[in-house]
Amino acid sequence: xxxxxxxxxxxxxxxxxxxxxxxxxxxxxxxxxxxxxxxxxxxxxxxxxxxxxxxxxxxxxxxxxxxxxxxxxxxxxxxxxxxxxxxxxxxxxxxxxxxxxxxxxxxxxxxxxxxxxxxxxxxxxxxxxxxxxxxxxxxxxxxxxxxxxxxxxxxxxxxxxxxxxxxxxxxxxxxxxxxxxxxxxxxxxxxxxxxxxxxxxxxxxxxxxxxxxxxxxxxxxx
Amino acid sequence: xxxxxxxxxxxxxxxxxxxxxxxxxxxxxxxxxxxxxxxxxxxxxxxxxxxxxxxxxxxxxxxxxxxxxxxxxxxxxxxxxxxxxxxxxxxxxxxxxxxxxxxxxxxxxxxxxxxxxxxxxxxxxxxxxxxxxxxxxxxxxxxxxxxxxxxxxxxxxxxxxxxxxxxxxxxxxxxxxxxxxxxxxxxxxxxxxxxxxxxxxxxxxxxxxxxxxxxxxxxxxxxxxxxxxxxxxxxxxxxxxxxxxxxxxxxxxxxxxxxxxxx
Numbered sequence: 001x002x003x004x005x006x007x008x009x010x011x012x013x014x015x016x017x018x019x020x021x022x023x024x025x026x027x028x029x030x031x032x033x034x035x036x037x038x039x040x041x042x043x044x045x046x047x048x049x050x051x052x053x054x055x056x057x058x059x060x061x062x063x064x065x066x067x068x069x070x071x072x073x074x075x076x077x078x079x080x081x082x083x084x085x086x087x088x089x090x091x092x093x094x095x096x097x098x099x100x101x102x103x104x105x106x107x108x109x110x111x112x113x114x115x116x117x118x119x120x121x122x123x124x125x126x127x128x129x130x131x132x133x134x135x136x137x138x139x140x141x142x143x144x145x146x147x148x149x150x151x152x153x154x155x156x157x158x159x160x161x162x163x164x165x166x167x168x169x170x171x172x173x174x175x176x177x178x179x180x181x182x183x184x185x186x187x188x189x190x191x192x193x194x195x196x197x198x199x200x201x202x203x204x205x206x207x208x209x210x211x212x213x214x215x216x217x218x219x220x221x222x
Numbered sequence: 223x224x225x226x227x228x229x230x231x232x233x234x235x236x237x238x239x240x241x242x243x244x245x246x247x248x249x250x251x252x253x254x255x256x257x258x259x260x261x262x263x264x265x266x267x268x269x270x271x272x273x274x275x276x277x278x279x280x281x282x283x284x285x286x287x288x289x290x291x292x293x294x295x296x297x298x299x300x301x302x303x304x305x306x307x308x309x310x311x312x313x314x315x316x317x318x319x320x321x322x323x324x325x326x327x328x329x330x331x332x333x334x335x336x337x338x339x340x341x342x343x344x345x346x347x348x349x350x351x352x353x354x355x356x357x358x359x360x361x362x363x364x365x366x367x368x369x370x371x372x373x374x375x376x377x378x379x380x381x382x383x384x385x386x387x388x389x390x391x392x393x394x395x396x397x398x399x400x401x402x403x404x405x406x407x408x409x410x411x412x413x414x415x416x417x418x419x420x421x422x423x424x425x426x427x428x429x430x431x432x433x434x435x436x437x438x439x440x441x442x443x444x445x446x447x448x449x450x451x452x453x454x455x456x457x458x459x460x461x462x463x464x465x466x467x468x469x470x471x472x473x474x475x476x477x478x479x480x481x482x483x484x485x
Contacts, residue, residue: 055334056404073225079334080239087327088245101225 016117020141024066025120028122029155030199031165031185032063032148034134035178038127038204038211042182045199053201054085055212057082057094059127061203066120066141067153074103074122086195096126100137100145108143117141121154127211153185175202179220195220234335236328237352244310250358258363264293266318268403268442269300269310270433271371273396274424277380277459278371280308281428283403283436284451286315286445294348295446300454304329305462307345307372313399314364321352321366328352342374346383346391354389367400380458403435403442410434421457425466428455429474445475 025218030052041063043052052071053063056078064071082094103122111117112184117139126135136148151169153161164185173181179200187193200215207213224243232238240246269282282299285292293315300310301322309325311318314426329349333339340348349370356366383391384398396415399408410431419427432453436444445452452471457464 049336054337076335077225079331083236083327083331083334084224084243084245085241087240087323106223106225198406 010220016111017142020111020117020119021104024121024141025156027065027067027155029153029161029186030063030065031121031134031151031153031161031182033151033165033169033178033182034127034131034136034149035175036131037175037206038202039125039134039136040175040178040182041123041125041201042179042186043199043205044186044193044207046199050198053214055079055210056099056124057086058091058209059203059211060094060099061125061201061212063123063125063154064120065122067118070118071120071122074106074118074120077106078103078124096124096135096137100124100139103139104143104145106143107139111142120196121158123152123154127205129205138205160188162198164188175204179215195202223395228329234332236331237324237355238321239331244323247355250362253359253362255362262288263364264288264315266297266299266312266315266401268399268407268432268439269312269369270399270404270407270428270431271310271369271397272415272428272455272457273380273381273382274328274421274457275418276421277373277457278308278382279421279424279428279455279457280310280369280371281425281432281453281455282310282312282401283443283453284431284446285441287441290440292443295443296451297330297451298454300456301326302456302463302465303345303372304333306339306375306458306462307370308453308458309349309454310369310371310400311366312368312404313366314359317356317359318366318368321356321368325349325352341376342372342381346370346393348389349383350385350389352389353385357388360387369398369400369436371458373460373462375460378460399431401442403432403439406438407431407442411422421459425455425457426474426477429453429471430440430478433475435479445471447472447475 028044
């Protein structure tokens with residue numbers, strides 16, 4: 001009988017976290033920025049068809065970075081959970097906080113129980129009826145949830161991007177300014193991201209029942 | 223949070239997802255035609271739809287009846303299914319409303335999961351399956367017969383379908399009427415229909431059809447000036463679903479009243 005090698009739990013967790021972080025750092029980042037009428041999500045994404053940002057429910061959007069098949073699986077699970085809850089209770093009962101908690105539970109379980117952790121970081125954003133009701137939850141590969149208020153950056157180089165957002169973000173921006181701010185924060189001082197590499201979606205209070213709206217190149221107006 | 227293995231993933235099918243998580247429809251144990259009759263459930267009545275130059279008009283009265291009694295005066299039998307389609311329902315009100323709700327959810331669920339909306343034909347097919355799923359209830363008297371209409375973005379025209387209780391799906395070229403007042407409403411449209419009408423003319427014709435149905439069929443409600451309740455009339459064209467407001471409808475019905483009085 002072969003004896004498995006003993007690995008200290010600290011070491012095991014560290015190895016898994018390093019593995020996940022390495023996978024996430026390889027991908028391009030995205031930012032969410034709160035503005036007067038809602039939240040814009042700006043992602044650096046060369047693909048026109050494989051989306052990083054998508055609609056979950058009337059007021060809720062999802063954004064993911066890392067391994068596409070893994071965060072897409074999470075996206076579909078979120079759409080299902082939200083639609084089921086809305087069907088069973090009411091549309092008003094679907095909220096980002098409970099969705100973020102479910103994601104956290106799932107990612108946490110996978111991190112400790114499965115062969116390999118998910119190499120993803122996700123963001124769940126909800127636009128409130130009033131600006132004070134806007135919420136963003138940043139969920140890490142191990143199930144850690146971080147509650148963000150005005151802006152969030154996830155993915156490779158997120159720390160530097162966050163620092164740039166902290167310097168430039170102000171309250172009451174309009175949509176175009178919020179997109180421009182997100183774009184400069186993503187690119188940094190040396191790099192201007194071309195329109196073709198940008199995926200932008202908007203979660204606006206003014207959009208009616210379904211607040212989520214994808215912006216085309218023409219909408220960017222640059 | 224529902225997670226499925228790749229081999230038994232329900233995909234973008236919302237009714238199937240409901241069944242998987244145990245929220246599917248209950249089998250109607252112990253229900254019989256006699257029991258259903260005794261319950262005297264509310265029934266929704268007359269709806270019409272017709273095509274015009276840019277799309278389709280859908281209209282329905284607001285009354286629901288239980289036997290000889292009026293059970294609701296403000297029912298909405300014509301509803302937006304999604305941005306480019308609408309559904310009008312006559313028949314057992316409870317089952318009909320649930321079917322509409324599930325249908326709306328299915329279209330939205332598909333759009334979100336797949337990242338693209340179903341084609342108009344796909345939506346019509348989906349509704350057909352839902353009507354067929356109601357067959358057991360239909361045989362006990364809870365018949366639901368919808369009309370489905372919408373703007374086909376690929377063919378760039380308005381299209382209409384009607385259904386029978388078994389889910390049979392029939393595309394109509396010009397117009398369709400359903401429910402207890404459909405004979406009268408349908409005749410009015412048949413006589414007044416012209417291909418490629420303007421939106422305004424098509425709306426007036428639909429309003430007139432419901433007026434005549436209400437005049438001759440006790441289960442169809444006419445415009446209720448006292449309570450300010452008017453039929454639901456909506457058009458669907460390249461710009462999507464748009465419902466006419468009550469002020470607009472009030473003036474259209476005033477014109478009809480004036481015309482009838484002046485005869």
